[in-house]
Amino acid sequence: MTVPQAYSYGPYHDGPDPLAPPIDLREAMDAIGEDVLAGSSPRSALQELLRRGTRDTTGLDELTRRVWQRRSELQRRHRLDGTLGEVQRLLDDALRAERKALFPDPSDDARFREARLDALPPGTAAAVRDLADYDWTSQTGGQNYERIRELLGQQLLESRFEGMKEALRSTTAQDVERVNRMLADLNALLAAHARGYGDIDERFAEFMRRHGEFFPENPRDIDELVDALAARSAAASRMLNSMTPEQRQELAQLSQQAFGDPRIAQQLSQLDSQLRGLRPDQDWTSSARFRGEDPLGIADGVRAMTALAELDALAEQLSQGYPGARMEDIDLDALERQLGQDARVDAARLAELQQQLRGEGLLQRAPDGSLRLSPKALRRLGETALADVVRSLRGRTGQRDTSSAGAAGEPSGSTRQWQFGDTEPWAVSRTVRNAVLRTAAAGGGRVRLDVSDVEVAETEHRSRAAVALCVDTSWSMVAEGRWLPMKRTALALHQLISTRFRDDALRLITFGRYAAEVELPDLVGMEGTWEQGTNAHHALLLAGRHLRRHPDAQPVVLLVTDGEPTAHLEPDGEAEFDYPPSPRTLRKTLSEVDRLAKLNAALTVFRLGDDPRLAAFVDALARRSGGRVLAPDPEGLGAAVVGDYLRRRTR
Template sequence: MSIPSGGYEYGPYHDGPDPLAPPVDLREAMDEIGRDVMEGASPRSALEELLRRGTPRTAGLDELTRRVWQRRAEIQRNHRLDGTLQDVRRLLDEALAAEREALAADPSDEARFDEMRLDALPPGTAGAVTELAEYEWRSPTGRENYERIRELLGQELLGSRFEGMKEALQQATPEDAQRVGEMLADLNALLAAHAEGDPDIDEKFAAFMREHGEFFPENPSTVDELIDVLAARSAAASRMLNSMTPEQRQELAELSQQAFGDPRIADQLSRLDEQLRAARPGEDWTSSARMRGDDPLGMAEGARAMTELSELDSLAEQLGQSYPGARLEDIDLETLERRLGEDAGVDVRRLAELERELRRQGMLERAPDGSLRLSPKALRRLGETALADVVRALRTGRGERESAAAGAAGEPTGSTRPWRFGDTQPWAVSRTVQNAVLRSASAGSSSVRLDVSDVEIAETEHRSRAAVALCVDTSWSMIAEDRWLPMKRTALALHHLISTRFRTDALQIITFGRYAQQVDLSELVALDGTWEQGTNAHHALLLAGRHLRRHPGAQPVVLMVTDGEPTAHLESDGEAVFDYPPSPVTLVKTLSEVDRLAKAGTSMSVFRLGDDPRLEAFVDLLARRAGGRVLAPDPDGLGAAVVGDYLRSRRA
């Protein structure tokens, strides 16, 4: 590329990935994976689903597959395979018309005899061309067209087996045809020697390439590479013939004998096809494709179309990633870019980079049983996102501004942050002076002066502790009514808030369906919904009370999320008893546990999901007995309601 004198010239970058391309967005990808996992997908299937969907800036595997099938349909819809037959028929008709005109001007008996010969020609194109092989043409146009037919047949026949051969033989001379015949004979001899296990095959291959290398632009380095190239092209030609009608195949077979006026070329190609089929039986030699368009393709173009269809089929399989051991590295990027454009290759590289980075940065880890699971780092990321959504909802609903302080001016947490207008916390003197020194040194100043941008403050927090039991309903109705994901995101948001802002608080997550159980955050996130009858609030409150008693010096808080009245309770032998409508025993046991928590000074809030009158009546009774309150958020507002109530309870 020439550069103008005194200036610069800019162009696209062609040496690997774009160095200026933005990095992959792991935060967005992790949110997508986390959402699918919380809806019940495994981390592996969630990752695979992300790769199929793609991201807002990167096409996914499904979109690339759709484009592959669209391109395949275009080829079949726009083309047909009788182009060579049509070209031969047109040249033959022109030749016969010119010859009859020349014969009509000749009054001799010989001319009348030739007219009779022309009238008696077979109706088929192949038969007529064969019959005219020994005919003495009087018309120059007729003679030229007939020779053009032979050249065209040779070009198409060779072009369907050798890449670029048709173009190379556009101005073929008899000497060129002879050289092609010699090459084919030597090639068949080489393949026969290879099939027999000739120990000198490497030397024979090298000699063959020195003699005939110009016919092979692929420049194979071994005889096996040569066979691979030739077999793929020969198989494509075979599929093209399979896609024609039996009449068209017969016509081409007969016309092939007239290629360059030498039937030995067709015979050598036939022998070559047989040897390649025996050497590479794994190639697709038998399939066909329906070509129903208006654009006729010759034999060479038809073989290229079949090659493209085969490559598109392979790409569709690679992009589908549905076979055992599938990896993104299996995708042939060179073929993908050749068939769908460079953007497709960029998209696959980004998806592969995204997968690598998720693993490298520890977002996914191996469980003891070998399966993938979300790492603690990934769970923190999901909690951060869930809490950010809750904060936005709280600010929108209450008009509060977001505050980075962990509490009113109390005891330092050990962390600092830049001062902002309105902050009342004490300065972090050492950090402030350090910032001023570094800023002055970077500016080359020998003196140090404080600037507002240097000031950092010490974060503080209240040292009051809370023991929090978050009881979440995991009965089947939570899934059926689309409350499963909001419930999990609520737990994530509350867990992240407590673990980052109120680190001295003790949070226990308790799930309850037919039975209740204490779970950690990773277990809740990966929890699958199951068909299970029973809402055992009694068992959940028992576990909540046990958690609160383990922290006697902390403020007790119980937050319960449910969409159904209690329909199960726990017997003394540990068995759960289910009844619907709820039995009096279930109600009594549940309310007894509520009374026990209330006597211990527990702050209790119930978040009612749904408008069932029986549920509404029960939770109102529960709140009155516990001195707590009932909130009825919609599923999208559940997180804001729970977190907001936790903060209210803590302030109280």
């Protein structure tokens, strides 16, 4: 008989949530692309994305805010005099119980004891010290006094050793002696380590064999042991620094009464001194201000100081602002301890997002060590930009080709009888149908194809275009918020031509004081710079050069600018700037327009802004070249440029 397999269900603890939604790389690339287009470097754009987060993942900025909020809550909620207050309460209860027990006793001994209690010094620590040899009459008083000693010993040890509470379940004389032996052996081990003894590994192993119960963190070597002890010792030092001088003095005196054995405090003092020498890089001197109402004991105070140090480290890790910072630097365990499981998941997803962006080839490292967008990432940005433009065109995207039957291209949907010399593909279904009908009309029989049966699929004729997109990169484009729309326009047009009109030749030309032919990655990563000059003359000159390289293509020039020409190129290659525009600049610019007109180039000027002088000049350009002027708002620039290109292609 087959026994059915049993299944057990429970919470998932190992690794990321398997049911979590996948990371949306397209959304991430769109966000990075927006920042890169606006002038940020890819590295800065990636860091900004990690700071902001995504739709489903909390960013580093929010996690950092929660870290600082958690830190503030710790300081606002607590104060550090919990042990002092508890000792004072136990002492008051002990004295009250002792006086109550002595009051009905008529003996001289009782009066002598009352006089001694009345003569106790005012300070809590001094009173506890003076009562060290007092023979308590009251059982409650004696128990409270012993509780004070136990409390001080437990708090001091727990403040230095994380596992002391579990290892020291009772406080018998044998237990206290066991702790003293451990402290003495530990100080001897650290002293040997400081002196560089060669057998330190054997000494460490023997120490752990004897006293491993006090160290649940199970350090693997002497360095791990020193690191763990030094971190807690430094936290205890910072806690003392955070107390008032009076509180520090009281605590130092009380520590001598720990377990009624002054050797404990002496051994801990020696331990702190050695750890400070072995780990001077720990923070031994800072302090924090606690201003709350909830009192913390020594051990809890050290834990609070440890938590503050952990939160400070997390804040630095989350900032990613130090040299060589990586998302892998974030201590996920510490983040979960301080902010919970959700914070750990968010940080892990951000690290995974960063890895996937690089793993998918969307970000690549340049020879100089900087990050740059890969061709794959640029295509994705282009797809997004083109999709936005297509939505803006509202269904006019089909107006792009001349629909005359002719050379190979997209099928038009109609067919015709084959003629000698035709190279179009056969319309197979029509050809077979013709053969079947012809055979049936002839009385039936075996169907055979004849030349007269063949029909071919007509295709739309596509004219090839040479396109020069000239974009203004003067400072005014940045200052007036036209920088990003300009780049998105170039992306959309480049994507359209590279995917749908691959025979077309597109050239991107930027012009400020000078003009230059640029590749798409250079334009996308271009940063806005303060530069005077709008050299449309140089841009149109480069556009004409591009059109002459493709004499068999339909010439199209698209000029995007927000300012009238204020610079022109001299024969020696130097740019001459004048504002207001000099007549020479205007003449040279118009002469380039005339040269383009001789090439039958279709010129469209996209005017950004409402400057009357600019409007008058571009209108003159359009009249002179037989072109036209469009004045879109910046957000509609992409649709205007792509729409005009498609209209030119139709013509």
